Amino acid sequence: APVIVLFNRDLRVHDHPALHAAAADGPVVPLFVTDPRILRRAARNRIRHLCEALADLRTALRARGGELFVREGETVPEALRTAAATGARAVFATADVSDAARRRERALAEEGRRAGVEFRAFPGATVVPPGAITPAGGGHYRVFTPYLRAWERTGRRPVLPAPDRVAVPEGLPSGELPGPDAVRRGRGALSPEVPRGGEEPARARLRAWSEGPLSDYGDRRDLLAADATSRLSADLRFGCLSPLEVAEEARGRPGADAFVRQLAWRDFHHQVAADFPGIARRDYRPRGTAWRDDPGGLEAWREGRTGIPIVDAGMRQLLREGFMHNRARMLTAAFLTRGLRVHWRRGAEHFHDLLLDGDIADNHGNWQWVAGTGNDTRPNRRTNLLRQARRFDPDGTYVRRYLPELAGLPGGRAHTPWAEQDPPADYPPPLLDPSEGLGGD
C-alpha cells in the first residue's frame, strides 16, 4: 500500500527525510493541498513564490517517474480522502512549529488513527529539531548564547540524497497547481524584483553563494550596500533548501562560522515558537511603556516616507524586493517600536504582508526582540539611527539605491537631507530626530 507524503513548507526532493523514507519503501503519493482560507491570508509575494516552487517540485518528481498530486480544500480531510482513494497505509510529513501546522499534525494523528492510517512526522525544517535540545530545567532556551553552545554540540543526522525513483499509483488525477488567481486573492503588494522560487534555482543560489561570497560573509554581512548576505531566507522558508544541507555545505569553508551561527538563530526562534505558540499574538515578556497609536506615522513608515533615509531605504527595499537587509530590518523595527512607540504587531503584520521569507517564528520572534518584549538579554539597548546609518552605509550608496529623491546628495550627505541648504523638495522632513538614541522602556 502506498504512503502519502504531505508537502507543506518542505518543497524539495533533496534531503527530505519523509520522502526518502516513503520512496524507499514502495509507492508514494506526493501530495500538496491548497487551502483557499490559508491562501487568502497569505502575502501575494509568497503565494507567487509558492506557485513557482510547486511547479518546480512537480517537475523534479516527474523526472523521477513520479508526480505531485494537488488537491484543493482543508488539508486533513483532503489528505485522508486521498488515503482512502489510494488505499494508503500512512501519511508522512515534515514536522513544523507553527500553530496551524501543529494542529494539523494532531488532527492527522487522531483522525488517521480512526481511519486506520498511520501518521508520522519527520525532521527537516531546521538544522536541529526544536525538541532535540532543551535546558536542564525543561521548557526551551530563552537566551541565544547557551542555546548556540548546546546546538553546536548536538549530533546531526546525515544529509539524504534525492530518491532516484518515486513510484506513484496509476490513474490518480494529478490536479491543478495554484496559479495567478490564487496570487490575486492574497494580501499586500506584489514586489517587482524577486527571485524565482523553487528547488532548482535555490540549489543554484546555494552553490553560487557557498563557492563565492560566503568567504567574506563575516566581514561584510552588515554593510548595507554590499548585499553580502546569502539571500537564502525565502528558499529556507519554503523548504526548497534543507537547512541542514545548507549548514553542511558551508561547513569548513572560510566564513562558515558566522553564517552557520545565523542558521542557529533560525533554529533558536523555531524552538521558542514550538514552546511558546502565542509568539504571534502575545508579548513574550512584558514591557514597561505603553504603546501609542500613530496612524500617520505608521503609514509614513510603511511607505518609506519618514524623512529618515536609512529607515525609508529599508522600507522601499521591502516594497521593491519582498526582502530587506537584516540590519535595515533592525533599524526600521527600532524606529517604529522605540521611536514612534507603535506596537510591534503593526510592524510585524506589514513585514508579513510583503516578505518572501515571512515566517511567524522568525518574523514575530525578531520583532519582539527589537521591541524589547522578546528574548534580548539587553532589551533596553539604545539605537542611534544616524550613527548606525553612517557606520553601515558610510557613503550613502544603500540609501541612494532605494531613494531616487536623494540621488543628488553625494556620499554620506544622503543621510542628512534636512541639513542641506536646499533640501530635496520631494523628500519629507524627519518624523523624529534620528541623532537621538531610541531607548527601550
Ligand code: FAD
Ligand atoms: P543571511 O545573513 O545569509 O543568513 C542566513 C540565514 O540565517 C537566513 O537566510 C535565515 O534563514 C537565517 N537567519 C539570519 N538571521 C536570522 C535571524 N535574526 N533570525 C532568524 N533567522 C535568521 N528572517 C526570516 O527568515 N523570516 C522573517 O520573517 C524575518 N523577519 C525579521 C524581522 C525583523 C524585525 C528582523 C530584525 C529580522 C527578521 N528576520 C527574518 C531575520 C533576518 O533579517 C533574515 O533572516 C535575513 O535578513 C535574511 O537574509 P539572508 O538570507 O541574506 O541572511
